[in-house]
Amino acid sequence: MKKMRIAIVLMTLCAFLAACGQALPPSAYAESSSGVSGGVDDPTGSVTVCRIVDGAETGELLLAELNGADGVYLLSTENLPVTVDGQSADAKDLTDGMTVEVEHSGMVLESYPAQFAQIVSLRAQTPEKGSYNDLCGLWLKVLDDLWNTDTGLNGMEDGGTVPYVGVNLSSAPGDLTETEKAAVAWQFGQLHGAQALMGTFEELKEQGYIDGEQLFWEDGVLFSVTANKQGETADASLPTLTFDAQKWRGGRGAYFFSDCVCVWPKSGTWKEYSIGNEAIS
Template sequence: MKQGSSWFLAAALLCTLLAGCSEKMPHLSATEGGVDAISPEEDTVMRCRVVAVDGENQLLLADVDGDHPDIYTLDASSVPLYRKETEGGTLLADGQLSAGAMIRVAFSGGIMETYPAQFGEVTGITFLPDEFDDRCGLYLRVLGDLWEKDEGLNHTAEYISVDLTATSLTPAERSAVAWSFARSHQAQPMELSYEQLCQEGYISGLDEEDAFPAWEDGILFTIAENDDPEGEAEPPLGQNKGKDTVSFHADKWRSALGAYGLSQCVAVQNDDGLWGEYTVNGGAWIS
């Protein structure tokens, strides 16, 4: 009886240990887009847009589901990437993510309060191929083109304000685009409109008799989408018309006599979610 009792206790102890271990093991969970990802049960999961990629896997992310414009940086070089190839979807090579990708980030350990914020311990990334959209990348290209035009306006700009409130980007995507663009030119990022800049005292010359408004140490960039497309744009050769068309105008402003803009711009999104080169149907203007 003693021998049988000892065997029973040993078996019970072994079952208890196995049960305890199973609670810490990762499990398979279905995610959007039909992608199966492995992530620990206790992880927090956040859905983010990849706005920019610096180097191979240094990601700038925008939280697309939150109520606040939260942006994050993430070194994804050593993070497991889960993916599933789908017909017509965007493929990833060697775990590399591109701007425009929608991902789910599984992490534990909370969020570090930096700006942009950082995840505690990232345990996995899931790519959602059906939600790829690089509109942020399109507008970063537009901002880059504006920067290279009439470059004298950029001189000594310590602040760059990027106003994207009249676009369809989420608040976090707008913040990420503004941060990425300003930092690429070693300037302090802001997201104020012209009216807000005036109200907060950044614009000089407003109260003078011969008013000559100017932002002495900053430059304002604005992109605004139009409700109705203006002009025609064709998709890349071999592509159907695609998912969407966007019409917008864009400009940069330093003073009442120092501004440059592009009017009646049109871009077409192709079948895999990429926005092609935009056309400027209304031409450029300068003041």
């Protein structure tokens, strides 16, 4: 338990130093293990394919690496050459949910999230019509709505908020990659000043966070999203997601969103959804 918490503190420290602009020693940089060789301007460069998870509106992007890799990255678009669908564009033309190709030197800063070194360009693609555009944004909204409901579950006895949030998207509909789930969890924790931990109830109990005997998480809350197959309709004319969501602090401290429905609106994103029922325990 102590070793795990020390590791978490070290990862958080690395991210904090990087965000403050403090340079880490050269040993903190490593070659990207999943980049595609062959940069246009740099023959030794790499191209990493990612999803924009969050931050398009501010230009401070949170990226989840695709193609089976496990990288989560932070990237600033300031003074960065950008194209969208092959046309010269501006950073303000980017939207969450886009797929992007980051052309860089092949080296990354080993913080968490990681950062690319010597970025050459950012090439974005508009999602195909009807695709799961900004599905990460939907789950971030659901998690945030849960956080803001029955807020007493988020607090500690000293008046502060819980230092840990567990995030379980393992059964969420939409087939997010493991890296996208990790990026969503990290961003959710950042938004609420907590350390995000990915895992199910059983996994977090085995790791010593949740008290399995008392059925209580003293310094954390577990947030989960699961598919609701019973809510699916065979005659839906538009792509539809049906799901349940909950926040859990203990056997007598939980809140539930059930029979939730999110319908693709032909344009835009998946961020609007309806809640069929709400319950508290």
